[in-house]
Amino acid sequence: MKRKLQINLAAQSMFNDRGYSATSMRDLAKVVGIEPASLYNHYSSKEHILNAICFDMAEQFFEALNDLPKIESPSEELENSIRSHIDVITKNIDASRVFFLEWKHLNEPSLSEFKQMRKSYEAKFVSIIKRGIKLNEFHHIDPKVAVFTLLSSLNAIYDLYKPGRKFKTEVIADNICHILLSGISKIKNK
Amino acid sequence: MKRKLQINLAAQSMFNDRGYSATSMRDLAKVVGIEPASLYNHYSSKEHILNAICFDMAEQFFEALNDLPKIESPSEELENSIRSHIDVITKNIDASRVFFLEWKHLNEPSLSEFKQMRKSYEAKFVSIIKRGIKLNEFHHIDPKVAVFTLLSSLNAIYDLYKPGRKFKTEVIADNICHILLSGISKIKNK
DNA sequence: TTAATGCACTAACGTTCGTTAGTAAAAATA
DNA sequence: TATTTTTACTAACGAACGTTAGTGCATTAA
Incomplete structure (x- = not known):
């Protein structure tokens, strides 16, 4: 089972760097250190590798959100949710990028299933924000x-976290939380 | 010259939908309605098409930013810059997506040149924010x-604007500006 | 009107692609 | 120890890839 993980990790990195389509099974095999045909002892196709990466990440995002304590204040609940999301990303920096960008190369029926999961994940955030507006906590x-603004801005983490690794996770999380929740400007806007 | 534009536009849409690597010259030719070999009467290679799309967009982003009036208040300057950026995206919804996501398939020396342009574009935003912090207008x-948070969140526009076209450009721009500048929550965060 | 250019075509090139078949050695199981 | 399973290998398949060569027609320029 170590080989399978090895392949998965290498694929995460390569799908992320070059994209799914531009990564060949031969390239992947070379990085893992085996012959291309040997990959098929562990995954039945290239797409199954993508499948594994995408759905594993989906599961992690969901679990992290569900493990959060129930909180009345939408403000706090949103902050917790954002931090949970950031946490999952920073702990799976390559895989989460694949999750965000390469999922479109999934085939049916996985594609529809994946879209459905994303949708219900987003719905959880939408409902928090709706509640916050109703309770007059949010604008x-x-x-x-x-x-959408919120979730896409979290992609920034990749650019900040991966290349030079100049930033600490907490610093990024704090800053992004602050921007999204309190905004950049102190001055009343609009 | 009409054919060249036709090819460019089809490529924008297809590179965006399937990704650069997953789009073949044969597919592209079929959409345009000519034979694959005929594409080479207009572009000398597949990568030159990507090149054209990416650098055209870079130019547009820069021009839009440079055309902005000089303003003292960093708050207002930032808002203008964000709106200019959003404006360019919404007017080139496919191309800007290619610009953001597919540029990594450029080859040297274009790749380095492109990275350099992005860097100096980001630097313009960074300097506005630095000034805002110094003048105590920003947190x-x-x-x-x-x-990075700001620019990546603007990618949200694609998801909101393209698929169902349910939103009006101005609504999106107003909302995103508001979130980034004033935040989501009314309650003091942190 | 003639020459030059632009733009489409057919045909094909060499390469790389995902994947399969068949085999042998090693590891796990009985 | 014997047997089954796992995992690696070599070799090769057909398909698809980006691209080139060579040709002819239509439009433009001289």
């Missing part, structure tokens, strides 16, 4: 726009 | 983290 923004 | 956030 009157469009919940969907807010969630 | 004490890390300028680089702020810029």
Whole structure:
């Protein structure tokens, strides 16, 4: 089972660097240190590797969110959710990038299943924001726009965290939380 | 010259939908309605098409930023810059996606040149934020983290704007500006 | 009107792709 | 110890890839 993990990790890194389509099974095999045909003893196809990476990450995002304590204040609940999300990303920096960008190379029926999972994950955030607006804790923004803004901005983590690793995880998390929750400017906007 | 534009536009859409590597010259030719070999009467290679798309977009982003009036208040300058950026994206929804995601398939020396341009574009935002912090208009956030958060969140526009086209450009722009500048929460965070 | 250019075509090249078949050695199981 | 399973290998398959060569027609320039 060590080989399978090895292949998975190498694929994470390579799918992320070059993209799924630009990564060949021959390249992957070379990095792992085996012959291309040997990969098929562990995964039945290239797409199954992508499948494993994407759905593993989906599971992790969901679990992290579900493990959070129930909290009344939407503000705090949102912060917890954002931090949980950031936590999963920073602990799976390559895989989460694949999850975000390469999922479109999945085939049916996995593709539909994946889209469905993403949708319900986003829905959890949307409902927090809706509640926050109702309770007058949040500004009157469009919940969907807010969630998309929020989730995509978290992709920034990759650029900040991976290349030079100049930033500490907590610093990034604190800053992003602050920007999204309190904004950049102190001055009343609009 | 009409054919060349036609090819360029089809490539924008296809590179965006399937990714650069997963788009074949044969597929592209089929969409344009000509034979694969005929593409080479207009572009000397597949990569030259990607080149054209990426550098055209870079130019547009730069021009839009440079055309902005000089303004003292960093808050206003930042808002103008964000809106200019959003404007360029919404007017080139496919191309800007290619610009953001597929540039890594460029080869040297274009790749280095491209990275350099992105860097100096980001630097413009960083300097606005630094100035805002110095003038006490902005919170004490890390300028680089702020810029990356900001720019990546603008990718959200694609997901919101393209698929169903349910949102109006201005609504999206207003909401994103608001979130980034004033934050989501009204309650003091941290 | 003639020459030059632009743009499409057919045909094919060498390469790389994901994957399979068949085999042998090593590891796990009985 | 005997047997089954796992995992690696070599070799090769057909398909798809980016691209080139060579040709002819249509438009433009002289």
